[in-house]
Amino acid sequence: MVHTLKNKLLLDFYKSMYRIRSVEEEISKRYSEGKMRCPTHLSIGQEAVPSAFSQIAKKNDFAVSSHRGHAHYLAKGGNLKSMLAEIYGKKTGCSGGKGGSMHLIDLAVNFMGTSAIVGNSIPVGVCLGMSAKIKNTKQVSFIFFGDGAIEEGVFYESINFAIVKKLPVVFICENNLYSVYSPLSVRQPKGRSIFKMVEAMGSKVMQCDGNDVIKVYKILEKATNETRRGRGPYFLEFFTYRWLEHCGPNFDNDIGYRTEKEFLKWKKKEPIKRLVKKLNHTSDNQLEKIRNEIKNEIQLAFTFAENSPFPNPLEAYKGVYA
Numbered sequence: 001m002v003h004t005l006k007n008k009l010l011l012d013f014y015k016s017m018y019r020i021r022s023v024e025e026e027i028s029k030r031y032s033e034g035k036m037r038c039p040t041h042l043s044i045g046q047e048a049v050p051s052a053f054s055q056i057a058k059k060n061d062f063a064v065s066s067h068r069g070h071a072h073y074l075a076k077g078g079n080l081k082s083m084l085a086e087i088y089g090k091k092t093g094c095s096g097g098k099g100g101s102m103h104l105i106d107l108a109v110n111f112m113g114t115s116a117i118v119g120n121s122i123p124v125g126v127c128l129g130m131s132a133k134i135k136n137t138k139q140v141s142f143i144f145f146g147d148g149a150i151e152e153g154v155f156y157e158s159i160n161f162a163i164v165k166k167l168p169v170v171f172i173c174e175n176n177l178y179s180v181y182s183p184l185s186v187r188q189p190k191g192r193s194i195f196k197m198v199e200a201m202g203s204k205v206m207q208c209d210g211n212d213v214i215k216v217y218k219i220l221e222k223a224t225n226e227t228r229r230g231r232g233p234y235f236l237e238f239f240t241y242r243w244l245e246h247c248g249p250n251f252d253n254d255i256g257y258r259t260e261k262e263f264l265k266w267k268k269k270e271p272i273k274r275l276v277k278k279l280n281h282t283s284d285n286q287l288e289k290i291r292n293e294i295k296n297e298i299q300l301a302f303t304f305a306e307n308s309p310f311p312n313p314l315e316a317y318k319g320v321y322a
């Protein structure tokens, strides 16, 4: 694909994708130590969408996400140390160590939360868009969810409301073809396309290869600009693929719900290597320096998480009930 984006922007995509990948790989590597006690849904292979997003969302824009939300939290500018401390259940975690991997929040950058209940954060994101519209703040609300979430009734209520009220909301569906072990073919009628179905509901829609960070960026930029100008919501569908098991640090292609052939086909569409081929004027040494800085930052963040104290059990319900 011919692109006209500046090399500096491409390099920022690289940094973001490599950072997200490396954090997830390090979690995967350390998970069996048994110190991270919460269920953990990794998104290795799906880095292009959050990395494109990281270059588009403004700090005061809102974002919410789902159970697979580490990358979205980081892409919105969420604090890495606080995220890892949260996954380790520590007091210094972004939810005080009470939430774990699926309950991430960083109000300093308007990352307004993730939820373990599929579809649960969609109406929250819509109402954040409504608040921005009422107050005329020009903020956009971004909602990340998977293909499984469009099978929840709340998705239809929420997007319908956003369309009718012309809310500044960008719905971002990362379609990785599976909901746990169930492929789309056993969940949706043959031939149904999600974005076309949503278009028929009256939303503006776009879709593309979700492993091509440049294509994702261009679509996301157009949708965000139009939405910010008050033209109502957009629904974006990005096709991608998770490499590891649904929940946990391992590969699970051996259990038979998907084929090795399919996995290898998607591995060829690996987002980071595809971008590197398009990086001009950047030497291997420059890239290595970037990688080393990121690796160093991640090691320090893990050390912070491991060395942080656990929350006081007597404060378990503090802030939960009035």
Ligand SMILES: Cc1ncc(C[n+]2csc(CCOP(=O)(O)OP(=O)(O)O)c2C)c(N)n1
Residues within 6 Å of the ligand: 067, 068, 116, 117, 118, 119, 145, 146, 147, 148, 149, 150, 176, 178, 179, 180, 246
């Ligand atoms: C309301 C609800 N139903 C079922 C589940 C169990 N569950 C957890 S993740 C998941 C799959 C969701 O798939 P998708 O939205 O495509 O996200 P992905 O895991 O593929 O990123 C399901 C069914 C849940 N957590 N909440």
Ligand SMILES: [Mg+2]
Residues within 6 Å of the ligand: 146, 147, 148, 174, 175, 176, 177, 178, 179, 180
């Ligand atoms: Mg899915």
